[in-house]
Amino acid sequence: MTDLLTLIVAKYNYWLYVILMMIGLYAMIAKNNLIKKLVGMNIFQTAIILFYVSIGYKRDATIPIIQNAHGGNDAHAAVIHAADYINPLPHVLMLTAIVVSVATFGVAMALAVRVYQRYQTLEEDELRMRLVDIGPEK
C-alpha cells in the first residue's frame, strides 16, 4: 500500500494524465451529444499534451531559453550546462500537436454546423431517427 502510494506520488502527473484521458475517451464514446463528444476529444488530446510535457520536465531546471546569449556570439563565453535547462523537444512536439488538434477541432466544428443545418439537432439518437426518415441511401 505505502509503496503504491509512493509510486503514485512519484509519478502522480502520469496518473493524472491517464485519468484525464479516460474521462475524455469516455465522453467520446458514451456521450449522446456531438458537441460533448468534441469536448471529450479535446480533453483526450489535452491529456496527451500533459503527458508529453511531463516527460520534458527536469528537476531544478529552467525554461529552455539560454541566458545571456543575446547577440549569439558571446554564447560561447557563457558555458551551458545541460542540467540547467529542461528538455525543449517535448514542447516543440506539443506545439505541433496543439496546432493539429486545433485544426481538427475547427473542421469538426464546421461539420457539426453542417449537421445541424441539415438535421436541426446534434443529439445522436435523434439523428439516427432522422436518418431513418430520409430513407434509403444514395
Next chain:
Amino acid sequence: MKFLGFIIVCLTGALLLYGTGEFPGWGDPHSPASIHLSNDYIEKAVEQTQVPNLVTAVLADYRGFDTMFETAVVFCAGLACFLLLRDFKEKKERFYRHTPTGVILHVKDSKKVLKTGKEFEHMDKDWVPSDLIIKTICRILIPFIQIYALYVVAHGDFSPGGGFQGGVIFGSSLILLAISYDLKVLVKRVKEKILGIFSAIGVLIYVGIAAICMPMGGNFLDYSKLAPLVPGDPHHVRALGMLGVEIGVGIAVTAVMVIIYINIVSEGRHEEGL
C-alpha cells in the same frame, strides 16, 4: 453503449498505467528523455543556430520539417472550413435600420438589396443596440494587441513566442473586432479573398524559403546555404531563416483563424455572426 464504453475506457486506462510502471520518476534529470537528445540540443543549439530560445531553434530548424507540415495542417483546416461551410447564396430576409429615424425595415425577398450608406444600415436579425463602451475600448485595444502580436512573432528567437503564438494573437485581435462591432465590419475590412490567398501565401513563404535552399546547393530547409542571399553576419543566417518562416507561419495562422471564425459563426453566409 455507455457500459461498453466504460469497459473500453477502463481497459485503456489499465494498459496505460501498466506502462507507467517502469517510467523514470517525474523530473528525474537522468531519465533517457532528458539525456539522449535534449542535452545535444541544449548544448549545441546556440552555437549552431545562434538562437537562444531552444524551442524555436528545434521547432523551426532541427525539426523545421515537422513545423512546415504543421503549417500545412493549419492551411488545410482553413480550406476545409471554407469548402464545408461557405455558402454564396444570399440570405432570404434582411433587416435594415433607417439611421435618421431608427425605423427598422424587414425585407423579405433576397433580390431586393437596399443600398446601405449613411441612410440605411444593414443589421443583424437578432440585433442588440451596439454598446458604445465596448466598441470604444476595443477600438483602443486592438492596435496594441496587434503590435504585441508582431512583437511575439519577431522576438520568438529570443523569448517565448513565435509564429503560431503571434499569429493566434493577431487573429484574435481581428476576431475581437468582429465581436465588438459585428461580422460585417470585419468582412468589409478583411476581404475573404485576401484571407484565402494569405493563408496559402503564409505556407508558401515557409516552403519557398525551405525550397530555395536546394538550388543553393543545400538540402531542403538548410538555411545555412542562404548566406549569399541575405545581408549581414553569415552566422545569423539560420536565425534569419527561422524568422522568415515564423513570419510565414504567423500570416497563415492569422488568416486561417479568421477564416474558421467567420465561416463557423455565420454558417458560411458571412452576413451576420454572433
Next chain:
Amino acid sequence: METIISIKPLLAVLVSLFVIPVLVSSSGKPNVRESWIFVAGAVKLVLVLSMLPVILEGKQIALTLFEIAPGAAIAFRVDGLGMLFAIVAASLYIVTSIYSIGYMRGLNEHGQTRFVSFFALAISATIGAAFSANLLTLYLFYEILSLATYPLVTHHQDATSRISGRRYLTFILGTSIALVLPAMIYCYHVTGTLEFSTAGIFTGQLSKPAALVLLLMFVFGFAKAGIMPFHTWLPAAMVAPTPVSALLHAVAVVKVGVFSIVRVITGIFGVDLLADFNLGVVVMSIASVTILVSSCIALSQDELKRRLAYSTISQLSYIIFGVALLSPQGLTGGVIHIAMHAFGKITLFFCAGAIFVATGKKYISQMQGLGKKMPFTFAAFFVGALGVIGLPPTGGFYSKWNLILGTLEAQQTIFMLVLLVSSFLNAFYFLPIVFKAFFGKSEEEDNKTPVKIQEANLCLVIPLIITAIISVVLFFYPTMFVNLIKIGLSI
C-alpha cells in the same frame, strides 16, 4: 530427353487471342469476321502440326515465359499428351467454326461477334492447357477457360441460361478455387516445384493419407471432368447453342478437365507413387460409379442433348478410369479415348444441332422416321454412336479394347465387368434412336399433314460427315496417337 526452345507453342496459343480485336472491329461484316476465324484456326492448326514431327522424334518443345517463383513458372512444354490433345482440339475447332456459322446464321442468333470472340478465347485457353509445362500454367488456362465459356453458356441471356450459368460457375469455379488451388499450393509448399514429370514431383514427402486427400482434391477439384457428384453443371450447360455444346462440352472444356486429371496423376503424383500407395483403385471405383450411374440416367433422358451430356459424363470417366488403371494398356486406352470420344461425341452433337435447325425437334420421341428425310445426318449419328459405344469400325473400339486389356492386365475383373455393362447401356441409349429414325413411323404419316423436312444446310451437314469419317479412319490408323501417348508417358 532432348528439349528444343521454340516460340511456336506461345504463338499457337496467342493466334486466336490476337484475332479477337479484329473480330470485334469487323463485327458489322459477318463474312469478313468468319473468314478471319478460319484464318486464325488454320494458322493455329498449322502451328500445332508443325510441331508434330519433332514430338514424334521423341523430343520436346519448351518455352518459359515468366518465372513467378522458383519451380513455379508460366511455361509451355509440348510433349506427346499435350500434342495429342492439341491436335484434336485445333482440328475440331475449324470444323466447329464451319458448323457454328451454319448454326448461328440458321437461327440468326444475337451477339454473334461476342460469341465468336469468346469462342476464340476459349480455344486459346484449351491449347494453352494442352501445352502447359506445369500445374500452375495448367491452372491458369483452366480458369481462363472456365470464365471464357461463361458468356457462351449463357449466350441466350434469358432466365434459364442465367440459372444454368450460375450452376456452371458454382461447380467449375467453386471447385477449382476451393479444392485445386489449396492442393496445388500445398504440393508446391511440400516439394518446391510444380513441373510435370513422369516420375512425379514427390520424393517421399507424402504419407498415404495425405496423398489420398490430395488426389481426391484434384480429382473432384477439376470438376470439368464431370466426376459425380460434380457433374450436374454439364447437363445444365446444354442450354448453350449447340456449337458450344459440341466443341466445349464434347471436346474443349470437359476434355481439359480430364486432361488435367491425367496430368496430375501421371505428372504430379507419378504412376509409381500411386501404384505403391495402391490409390488407383480408389479413383477407379469413383470413376466406375460415375460411369454406371450416368449411363442409367442417360437412358431416362428424352431430350437428345441431355442424353448426350450424360453419356459424355460416363465417357469422361472411362478416360479417368483407364488412367487410374496405372498400367500401360490402361493409360493408352484412357488417353487415346480423349481423341476417339472427341470425334465420336462431336459428331453426335453436330447431328443433334442439325436436327434442331432443320426440324426444330429436341426430343428423341419426336425423331421417329426422320432418318428417311435426313439420311446423311442419321448415318453420321449412327457412326458416332458406334464410336461412343466402342464398336468397330470406329476408333472408339480401339480405346475400349485397350481399356479392357488394361483391366485384365491389372487383374481387375470386376472393373472389366463395369466396362462391359456400361457398353451395353451405351448401346441401349443410342442405337434405338437410330433404328426409330430409320425404321420407325414418322409423325407426318399418322397425322396427314406433311411437313417439308430435308437435310439442314451444307454448313451443318459437311462438318458432321467429316467428323464421322475421321472417327472411322481412326479405327484403321490409330498408330500416330498411340505413338504420341507412348512418347508422352514414356511407356
Next chain:
Amino acid sequence: MDNYPAIIVITPLLAALLAGIAAWTEERLSYPIALIGLAVSMFAAFKVLMQVITSGTINYRMAGWAPPMGIEYTIDLLNAMVLLIVASIAFFNLIASYKSVEQETNDRAGSFYAIYLLFVTGLLGVTATGDLFNLYVLIEITSLTSYTMVALGDRDRGPLASLNYIFIGVIGASFYLLGVGYLYLKTGSLNMVDVANILSGLHGSSTILVAFILCMLGIWIKMALFPMHVWLPNAYSYSPVAFARIVAPLMTKVMVYVMIRLMITVFGLDYIFETLNLSEAVVWLATIAVLAGAVMALAQKNLKKMLAYIIVCEIGYMVGGAWMGNQLGMTGAILHILNDALMTFALFLAVGSMVYKLKRVDFIDLKGLFGKMPWTMAGFVLAAFSIIGVPPTCGFFSKWYLILGAFEAGAYHFAAALVISSLICAVLFFKVFEICFFEPMPEGHGHGDSSSHVTIEEAPLSMLIVSGLVSISLIVAGLYSGTIVNTIILPFLQ
C-alpha cells in the same frame, strides 16, 4: 541532383498552395498546376526507386542535420516502391477525375484540388519519413483532408459520417502519438533507426510493450482492421468519386505499409515474434477480419458499399500475411500492397465512371450495363477477377504467396479464410455481373433515351484510357510478380 527524396513530397505541397491561390484568382489554372505537381512528384519517385534498386538505401537529411537531432528520410526498397505506387495512382486518378470533379464540386474545383494534393502530400510523406513524430503529423494531414472530402460527398449523410470518422480517427492518431510518447520516454529519441538501436537493449520492458500495443492499435484503427473498421464503409461510399478513387486504393495500403515499417524497422521482427510471440492471436484476428469483411460485403445492396467491405477483407489479407512470422507471408503482404492498390484503383475507376453516368450505383441501377458501357465493364470485370484471384491477374499471385506463408506457418485457418473469401468474392461479383448481363435496361431510368434497345453511352475518354491502362497493369503486374519479388521485396527482407 540528389534532392529527389524531398522533391517527391514537396512538389505536391507547393502545387496545393498554388492551387489554393489559383482558386481565388484564376480558377482554371488550378487543374494544370495540380497535374504538373503530381507529374513531377511521380517522376522523382521513379528516379528514387531506380536509384535505390541500383545503389541501395537513400538517407536524406532535412535541413542537413544528422539524425537523431534532425529529421531524416530513409528510403529503402519498400517505401521507394510504395512511393511510386502512391504518386502514380494519384497522378492517373487526377487525369481521370477532371470531368467528375467538375460535376461534383459546385464551382470550387480549385480548393478541391488543393485538398486533394494535400492528401497526396500526406500519404507520400508518411511513406517517405524515417521519423516517428513526423509520421504522426503527416498521418494527421491525410486524415484531416479525408475528413473534409467525406463531408463534401453525400449531402445528407456525408457530414455525419465524416464526424464519426473524425472521432475514430482522432482516437487512432492519439493512440499512435501516445505510443510514440512511451517510446520517447524510454529511448529519448524519435528517429526510427536510432530508436530501434536503443530498443534492442530494452526488450521485455513493460513500457515498450505498451508502446507497441498502442502504436499497433492506432495504426489498425487508421487502416480499418476489423473490428475497428466501422468508419470505413461510410467514409468511402459517401466521398466524391474523384476522392474515393484515390483514398480507397491508397489510404489503407499506406497504413499497412506503416505497420510493416514499425514492425520491421522500429520494433524488430524478433522482438515481436520471439519476445512477445503475438503472431498466433493477430493471425486469428486477421482470419476473422477476412471472413467478416467478405460476409458483410455479401449483405450490401450498393456497389460502393460492397467494395468498401471488400477492402476491409483485403486488409485482413495483408495484416495476416505480415504477422505470419515468416518471409513468405511478409512477401505476400508487401506484394499485396502493390496488387491491392492496383485492383482497388481499377474497381473504383470503373465505379467512378458508372457514378458519372448513372449518378447512383445501387445494384438495381446497374441493369444492362454491359451493353451500355462495355469498356468500363471490361475494366471492372478484369479488376473483379483480380480480386477473386484468377490468374494471370495480380491478385492471384499475392494470394499465392500468402497461402504459401500460411502453410509454412501452419496457419491453415488463415489459408482456409483466404480461399473462402475468394469464393465469396466470386459470388459477390458474379451477382453484379448477372444484373449487368441478364437484366435489360430499365425503362425511363438512367441517362438519355430509355428505349428498349441498348445505346452505348460510355464514360469520358479520359476515364476510359486510364482504366484501360490500369487494367492492363493488373495483368502485367501479375506476370512480372516474380521479378518484383526478386528485385524489390526479397532484397528488402534480407
